Amino acid sequence: MKAGSNLENVLSKGLFAVTGELGPPKGNEVSVIKRKADLLRGYVDAVNVTDNQTAIVRMSSIAASSLLLQMGIEPVMQMTTRDRNRIAIQSDLFGATAFGIKNMLCLTGDHHTFGNQVDSKNVHDLDSIQLIDCVRTMRDQGTLLGGEEKIEGEIKLFIGAAENPFGDPFEFRAIRLAKKVAAGVDFIQTQCIYDMNRFKEWMKMVRNLGLHEKVHILAGVTPLKSGGMARYMAKNVSGIIIPDEIIDRIVKAKKPAEEGIKLCVEQIQELREIGGVHGVHIMAIEWEQMTSQITEMAGLLPRPKVA
Amino acid sequence: MVNFEPKIVAFCCDQSGYPAADMAGGLELNFPGNVEFVRVPCAGRIETLYLLKALERGADGVLIFACYEENCQFLRGNLRAKSRLSYAHRLLEKIGLEKERIEICHLATNCGPKLAETLHRKSEQLKKLGPNPAKI
Amino acid sequence: MIKAEQKPLEEILLYLKSYDRILLSGCGACVTVCQAGGEKEVGLLASALRMARMKMGTPLEALEATPARQCEPEFAAELSETVEKVEAVLSVACGVGVQTLARHFPKTPVFPGVNTTFLGETVTHGVWEERCQACGNCILERTGGVCPVARCAKQLFNGPCGGSSKGKCEIKREADCAWQLIYDRLNGLGQLYRMEEIIPARRWGVESRDSGLRRIVREDLKV
Numbered sequence: 001m002k003a004g005s006n007l008e009n010v011l012s013k014g015l016f017a018v019t020g021e022l023g024p025p026k027g028n029e030v031s032v033i034k035r036k037a038d039l040l041r042g043y044v045d046a047v048n049v050t051d052n053q054t055a056i057v058r059m060s061s062i063a064a065s066s067l068l069l070q071m072g073i074e075p076v077m078q079m080t081t082r083d084r085n086r087i088a089i090q091s092d093l094f095g096a097t098a099f100g101i102k103n104m105l106c107l108t109g110d111h112h113t114f115g116n117q118v119d120s121k122n123v124h125d126l127d128s129i130q131l132i133d134c135v136r137t138m139r140d141q142g143t144l145l146g147g148e149e150k151i152e153g154e155i156k157l158f159i160g161a162a163e164n165p166f167g168d169p170f171e172f173r174a175i176r177l178a179k180k181v182a183a184g185v186d187f188i189q190t191q192c193i194y195d196m197n198r199f200k201e202w203m204k205m206v207r208n209l210g211l212h213e214k215v216h217i218l219a220g221v222t223p224l225k226s227g228g229m230a231r232y233m234a235k236n237v238s239g240i241i242i243p244d245e246i247i248d249r250i251v252k253a254k255k256p257a258e259e260g261i262k263l264c265v266e267q268i269q270e271l272r273e274i275g276g277v278h279g280v281h282i283m284a285i286e287w288e289q290m291t292s293q294i295t296e297m298a299g300l301l302p303r304p305k306v307a
Numbered sequence: 308m309v310n311f312e313p314k315i316v317a318f319c320c321d322q323s324g325y326p327a328a329d330m331a332g333g334l335e336l337n338f339p340g341n342v343e344f345v346r347v348p349c350a351g352r353i354e355t356l357y358l359l360k361a362l363e364r365g366a367d368g369v370l371i372f373a374c375y376e377e378n379c380q381f382l383r384g385n386l387r388a389k390s391r392l393s394y395a396h397r398l399l400e401k402i403g404l405e406k407e408r409i410e411i412c413h414l415a416t417n418c419g420p421k422l423a424e425t426l427h428r429k430s431e432q433l434k435k436l437g438p439n440p441a442k443i
Numbered sequence: 444m445i446k447a448e449q450k451p452l453e454e455i456l457l458y459l460k461s462y463d464r465i466l467l468s469g470c471g472a473c474v475t476v477c478q479a480g481g482e483k484e485v486g487l488l489a490s491a492l493r494m495a496r497m498k499m500g501t502p503l504e505a506l507e508a509t510p511a512r513q514c515e516p517e518f519a520a521e522l523s524e525t526v527e528k529v530e531a532v533l534s535v536a537c538g539v540g541v542q543t544l545a546r547h548f549p550k551t552p553v554f555p556g557v558n559t560t561f562l563g564e565t566v567t568h569g570v571w572e573e574r575c576q577a578c579g580n581c582i583l584e585r586t587g588g589v590c591p592v593a594r595c596a597k598q599l600f601n602g603p604c605g606g607s608s609k610g611k612c613e614i615k616r617e618a619d620c621a622w623q624l625i626y627d628r629l630n631g632l633g634q635l636y637r638m639e640e641i642i643p644a645r646r647w648g649v650e651s652r653d654s655g656l657r658r659i660v661r662e663d664l665k666v
Contacts, residue, residue: 082597086644108597108604111614122597129601130644145644164605169626172603172638179601179641191605238613239605356483359490398487401452402495441494443502 002139002186003158005102006074007046009306010279011187011216016272017279018300019076019189019218020044020291023053024064033064037071039288043295045303046103048189048281051078055115062092066099076160077101080109085125086134086145093138097155105160105189106131128161129183135159136184159184164191165202167239174205181214188215189281192222195241196270203274212276219271222283223290224260227251261290261297268298312340313367313433315426318357320350322380323415324372330419338423339430350374350411351384358395358409367439368429371411372422378415385413405436445473445537446571447480447557449488455533456495458554459503462530467492467556468522468544469509470536477571479557480535482509488535488556505533513540519547526551562593579650579657585637587628594621600642 001008010017020040025032040047047068051061058064065075077096084092096104108128112120126134134145138155141147161180165173177188193199199219206212224230230250234242246263253259268280280300284290295301319325325346331338343366347353350373361369371392373385389411396406412425459465467489475481489505496503506525510518513536526532526548534541535556545553561573576593582600583590592598596614603622606613610623629635647653 108599111596111606113614124598125647126644127597127599127601128604129641133641134644162605167603167605168607168609168620169603169623172626175639176601176603179639183641238608238611238616354483356487356490359487359494363490363494398452398491402491403498404494441498443493443497 003102003156005046005158006306007076007103008158008186010045010304013306015304015306016300017216017218018044018295018303019046019048019279019281020288021048021050021281021283021285022064022068022288023050023285024059024061026056026058028059030067033067034071036288037068037073040291041073042303043292043301044282046074046076048076048078048105051080051107051109052083052115054110055082055112055117057115057117062096062099062101065096065101069100074103075101076103076105078105078107079131080107081124081126081128081131082109082112082122085123089126089131089134090138090144093135093155093157097157102156103158103160104135105162106135106185107162129179132159132161132180132183132185140184158186160187160189161185162191163188164239165199166191166195166241170198170202173202174209174211177206177211177215178209181211185215187218189218190220191239192220192283193267193271194246195243196267198241200274203276207276216278217276218279218281219277220281220283221264221267221271222285223264223287223294224250224256225287226256226260261294264294265297268294268300311434311438313430313438314341314343314365315339315368315370315429315433316343316345316361316366317370317372317426318345318347318350318353319372320374320385321346321348323374323418324422326416327372327414327418327422330417331423334419336419336423339426342426349379349381349384350388351379351381353388353391355391355395358392359398362404362408362439362441363443365442367408368433369409370425370429373411373413375413375415402441404439404441407432407436408439444476444562445559446477446561446563447474447537447559449479449484449535449557450555452491452495455492455554455556459492459531459533463501464504464529466506466508466522466525466529466532468513468532468534468536470513470540471509471511474536474557476565484535485509514543516543516547519543580646582642585642586625587632587634587637589621589624589628591621591625594624600645
């Protein structure tokens with residue numbers, strides 16, 4: 001065991017993992033985290049805690065992850081390289097692991113100009129792949145990046161990263177995953193999948209490179225709430241592809257939200273059948289109450305109790 | 308200000324503005340009292356600096372007589388003049404001068420009357436605007 | 444070359460508010476090429492400033508000069524006589540040129556007339572784009588001659604990120620994704636294997652501006 005987290009246990013036992021996502025409050029309102037935690041508890045194996053997602057200032061991922069631990073939920077602490085240099089990153093990892101955080105997700109992060117502090121200076125001392133390498137060094141060599149300085153104590157982290165099969169150039173996307181694997185990633189959560197054909201094609205390339213045996217891939221899904229949301233995402237979010245027939249299906253549905261949930265469940269069932277997919281990552285953003293329904297309908301309950 | 312006779316600098320393209328002025332002269336058409344014609348080989352020769360310098364050195368208004376669009380002997384000279392004019396307009400705005408003080412007029416060799424009319428109209432307009440307050 | 448853009452006229456007027464006689468100094472090098480501070484732009488800006496101040500009722504005398512390279516002490520020295528006659532200098536050279544004059548003329552205020560923007564290339568007449576960050580350790584040999592430090596919004600060394608879509612960057616949609624360019628170029632060269640190698644964390648702290656003031660000393664050239 002690299003970190004002995006629940007997520008790692010589930011995945012290493014070959015069980016189909018389920019992770020959820022929680023956006024911390026835009027302030028210090030702990031009740032927001034508690035409310036969302038209650039909606040997710042028991043339905044997922046671990047919960048991603050975003051790190052100032054889309055560069056909107058929120059409670060830090062470390063603090064919110066620690067609060068989740070106190071509430072009995074296992075966090076996957078996200079960490080971006082946008083806001084921290086390697087001094088801050090390694091110091092934060094000392095702190096996070098001291099609090100008992102065992103999973104992390106290494107990200108470059110959304111560009112700061114998307115957020116609410118556009119005048120800020122971005123850092124990008126490391127990129128996501130270099131961050132993976134940094135955390136792996138800390139964990140496996142017990143030293144800081146550079147390999148010289150010994151760390152007091154042990155950094156036990158189950159290292160995750162994101163990958164987007166819908167970014168371009170498509171032919172390079174599996175190779176880029178191979179770079180993350182080479183850097184030392186243990187699990188991958190993908191960008192939300194709507195274009196199933198492209199995802200399957202990507203997974204085929206991943207299998208051809210043998211990566212599915214070296215890394216756990218959790219397929220990302222996001223239930224669509226409305227036709228407007230589907231259209232907006234398809235048009236405005238780079239790196240998300242929503243095929244027209246899916247947009248049509250949601251737009252034409254009498255109850256779009258219900259249809260969105262149904263679609264999401266169908267997607268999970270289809271993803272489960274794809275070789276090399278070891279779990280799903282459900283990003284029901286500001287719609288956490290649907291996680292229970294989705295996991296229930298997709299037959300993912302009860303979540304396994306593994307020690 | 309009753310006797311204010313605006314000074315106009317008229318840049319004339321050799322392919323249109325200048326022959327038109329010549330024709331107007333031949334027809335003995337009447338021009339406003341204070342016009343200085345500047346002959347240029349093509350409107351594309353007119354730098355933004357010329358437009359500003361004319362005003363700085365005492366003109367109340369500037370006219371560019373250039374060929375009709377798509378009718379430039381040097382292909383894009385008149386279009387270049389147009390984009391330099393719009394740059395000059397932005398500068399005038401910042402300086403605090405009315406952008407009407409500089410204008411472009413597209414014409415052909417046989418447009419003597421149009422040239423004379425344009426000069427008169429400009430002169431009347433400048434009389435209303437008053438003397439250029441920024442001239443040195 | 445260094446690229447710059449003229450500052451807004453109102454900002455420049457504000458700097459010069461309390462002066463009646465200035466020198467407007469351009470530069471015959473980079474800023475001439477990007478038409479922000481060459482002889483022509485000096486003339487245009489001087490003319491605009493004179494008229495604006497005349498209109499405000501506080502006439503300004505603006506002398507004009509455009510040394511060949513304002514960032515060289517020898518050329519700055521050529522301005523000495525003129526600078527004696529003025530109360531302040533407005534320099535439309537890059538930030539380097541402004542500092543050369545400031546160092547050279549300790550008793551005369553020197554104001555910047557342009558914002559120095561980037562090290563870039565002429566894409567087409569009237570369009571310039573950033574190409575180099577002077578980061579101190581060139582990796583163009585690994586990236587097919589396309590610089591991710593200057594051209595990737597996130598300065599990724601192992602890109603492209605998930606926001607690369609149809610060759611464009613999600614952050615500035617009119618901009619090409621640097622890593623797509625790198626991919627295309629290496630693909631064309633038959634060197635895609637270069638993109639499979641992980642580029643390790645950079646030594647920003649000792650190579651780049653982050654190390655503090657950088658200085659090049661060539662003993663063989665010193666006099």
